[in-house]
Amino acid sequence: MRPIVRAGGRSAGHIFCRTCVSDGPHGTPWTRGGVAAHSALPRPVPEDPIADPDFTDEIRNATVAVGREAVLSCPVSNLGPYKVGWLRAEDQTVLALHDKVVTHNARITVSHDGERTWRLHIRQVKETDRGCYMCQINTSVMKKQLGCLDVLGE
Missing domain, CATH: 2.60.40.10 (Immunoglobulins)
Known part of the structure; x- marks a missing residue:
């Protein structure tokens, strides 16, 4: 999963990951130093529901x-x-x-x-x-x- 840069009214330095569905509090983007505040890596695959014995x-x-x-x-x-x-x-x-x-x-x-x-x-x-x-x-x-x-x- 690659982070995408959000444009349109926001500075190009704000990076969002594809899993973001909204901006942060008070309309601020979820960024920390221009990087998404949560991981832009793919979410871990849930463990197999049938665990090994x-x-x-x-x-x-x-x-x-x-x-x-x-x-x-x-x-x-x-x-x-x-x-x-x-x-x-x-x-x-x-x-x-x-x-x-x-x-x-x-x-x-x-x-x-x-x-x-x-x-x-x-x-x-x-x-x-x-x-x-x-x-x-x-x-x-x-x-x-x-x-x-x-x-x-x-």
Whole structure:
């Protein structure tokens, strides 16, 4: 956007930007030292109304006794069309993609409360479940965070 010089009854030194719709107070032009008082640069484009998803908090680590249920929660915002996935971090085993559990381990389930908090449930925890789990959001540059599970022996 280029500033335009207003002519016609005003000195040629008064510069206005194209977004000006009127003169300043008392008929004076909106100028400061011959330059428009507000930026003549284009206005910033409003942010996309569909913001990229992000994590709103960390996954809290969990400690559970053998045989109990462990739940890891992954809080997200602005999920929109994107999907949440859960993996076992140690070996990158995919456990769930969005609502669908893809592992053959029947002790694993997923739940969510709308599109804000995604939970990985591990029932009847075994010592071999000890380790870290990754929550991912499938944005163009993948977003991920880890939460770890400690298992107390019998």
